[in-house]
Amino acid sequence: MELDNAITNRRSIRKFKPELLKKEHIEAILDAGNKAPSAKNIQQWRFHVFQGEAKDKFAKFCLREFGKKEDHPDVNPYAKNSFKVMDQAPVNILIYNAQPMPFPAKPDIQSVSAAIQNMLLKAYDLGLGSLWICDILYVEDEVNEYLKTDMQLLAAIAFGYADSTPRDIRKLTVEDVTVWHE
Numbered sequence: 001m002e003l004d005n006a007i008t009n010r011r012s013i014r015k016f017k018p019e020l021l022k023k024e025h026i027e028a029i030l031d032a033g034n035k036a037p038s039a040k041n042i043q044q045w046r047f048h049v050f051q052g053e054a055k056d057k058f059a060k061f062c063l064r065e066f067g068k069k070e071d072h073p074d075v076n077p078y079a080k081n082s083f084k085v086m087d088q089a090p091v092n093i094l095i096y097n098a099q100p101m102p103f104p105a106k107p108d109i110q111s112v113s114a115a116i117q118n119m120l121l122k123a124y125d126l127g128l129g130s131l132w133i134c135d136i137l138y139v140e141d142e143v144n145e146y147l148k149t150d151m152q153l154l155a156a157i158a159f160g161y162a163d164s165t166p167r168d169i170r171k172l173t174v175e176d177v178t179v180w181h182e
């Protein structure tokens with residue numbers, strides 16, 4: 001039942017209270033991600049956690065680097081909001097794929113995505129809001145240089161106590177997305 005509640009009611013949160021998160025809550029979220037299934041049990045996810053001053057510095061860096069490219073015609077004009085959410089949230093976690101590329105990438109990306117979804121559901125279970133952010137990929141090279149890593153950045157997640165209630169959105173029905181063969 002609790003799982004049903006989290007699956008049904010988890011929503012993307014884009015406004016957070018400034019309140020800091022308990023370290024044990026962040027650890028529980030990381031633990032949930034780390035328990036995900038993975039292709040060949042490689043457990044290819046890697047996490048970088050930013051909080052406190054390190055988060056402020058990192059999020060400002062991302063906003064600044066994104067600002068250098070936001071006028072490019074290929075850049076989604078709404079992406080800046082994702083960087084503002086990262087700046088506002090008390091915790092940012094970066095999610096990496098540790099498998100070297102090129103390698104058949106789909107199983108690795110699916111494995112890391114499973115970890116991300118576990119983390120979002122665990123956050124909800126703890127009374128926290130979250131936002132899965134792929135707009136971070138606009139500054140992928142800059143972030144990798146910041147962290148001195150050559151792993152594959154897949155996403156950022158912003159976490160915090162929700163300070164907004166998301167408006168209702170239309171979700172497709174199972175009938176919309178399913179073909180039965182029987």
Ligand SMILES: Cc1cc2nc3c(=O)[nH]c(=O)nc-3n(C[C@H](O)[C@H](O)[C@H](O)COP(=O)(O)O)c2cc1C
Pocket residue numbers: 010011012013082131132133134135136166169
């Ligand atoms: C792979 C992926 C990437 C996403 N990237 C972003 C993002 O960069 N910025 C953002 O505001 N939301 C992002 N989202 C959140 C989606 O917009 C959101 O999940 C979708 O609108 C459905 O809303 P819900 O999460 O409230 O159900 C992303 C979600 C997924 C699964």
